[in-house]
Amino acid sequence: VIVxxxxxxxRDGLKPVHRRILYAMNDLGMTSDKPYKKSARIVGxxxxxxxxxxxxxxxxxxxxxxxxFNYRYMLVDGHGNFGxxxxxxxxAMRYTxxxxxxxxxxxxxxxxxxxxxxxDNYDGSEREPAxxxxxxPNLLVNGAAGIxxxxxxxxxxxxxxxxxxxxxxxxxxxxxxxQELMEYIPxxxxxxxx
Numbered sequence: 001v002i003v004x005x006x007x008x009x010x011r012d013g014l015k016p017v018h019r020r021i022l023y024a025m026n027d028l029g030m031t032s033d034k035p036y037k038k039s040a041r042i043v044g045x046x047x048x049x050x051x052x053x054x055x056x057x058x059x060x061x062x063x064x065x066x067x068x069f070n071y072r073y074m075l076v077d078g079h080g081n082f083g084x085x086x087x088x089x090x091x092a093m094r095y096t097x098x099x100x101x102x103x104x105x106x107x108x109x110x111x112x113x114x115x116x117x118x119x120d121n122y123d124g125s126e127r128e129p130a131x132x133x134x135x136x137p138n139l140l141v142n143g144a145a146g147i148x149x150x151x152x153x154x155x156x157x158x159x160x161x162x163x164x165x166x167x168x169x170x171x172x173x174x175x176x177x178x179q180e181l182m183e184y185i186p187x188x189x190x191x192x193x194x
Contacts, residue, residue: 006148011131012107013138015146017061020050022075023129025100026108036079036097043093049126055093063090066098072142072157072191075104085192107134137163143188156188 008015014022024045030037043058051058064070066078069085080096083089090096100108115133120126143157166184170176 007146007151007153008139008144009131010139012134013140013142013144014107014132015061015144017046017051017053017058018065018075019129019132020046021058021062021065022100022104022108022132024050025076025098025104026111030099032077032100032102032105034099036077036099039078039080039093039096039098042098050121050128052122059090059093062098063096069191072189073103073160074101075107075142077101103136106136107132107138109133109135136160137167157190158185158187159189162186162189 005016008018012019021042025042028037028042028045030042039059039062042062043055046058047053047055062076063078063082066074066076066082068074076098077100078096078098081088081091082096110133111129113133117130118127119130121128139155140158140163141160143155145154146152162185166181169181169184173180
């Protein structure tokens, strides 16, 4: 349990809290083409149905998903004060609004087509995805950081087009060397262009 919460799943690049936020937003119809809704509504849905932890942990995770300096490709489209690269905090959840970003919708696309397994939530009253049917390698694209007991990860983000080219190269030649793969994916691509 500790490992699964602290480290992302390689299949969709998400930790459970991020998966639950996106799933709740999908359930609420908060797609990129719909109006924004209050962040507090999303947090309430997540902690009520899927994530029986403090509301601040869920909101802070959602805020990070909306910050262009934390995510190479933001998964949440935030409206309002979601903090700054200088360390300014986001406004309280009652003041901010959000919806899924366009690329986040690609993580959930085909979720209703029997593409993934579901599991019981914390009290068995709801079902939630065990993993998302992501249509792109989110772990490589957005990277991840996490610390668990006796292990840690810190994967930098990469440019989406380069990663797709690299995936195609690996599918055409499974024996590709690291050096050859670096012709397609030369290095990380950080959100702040660093």
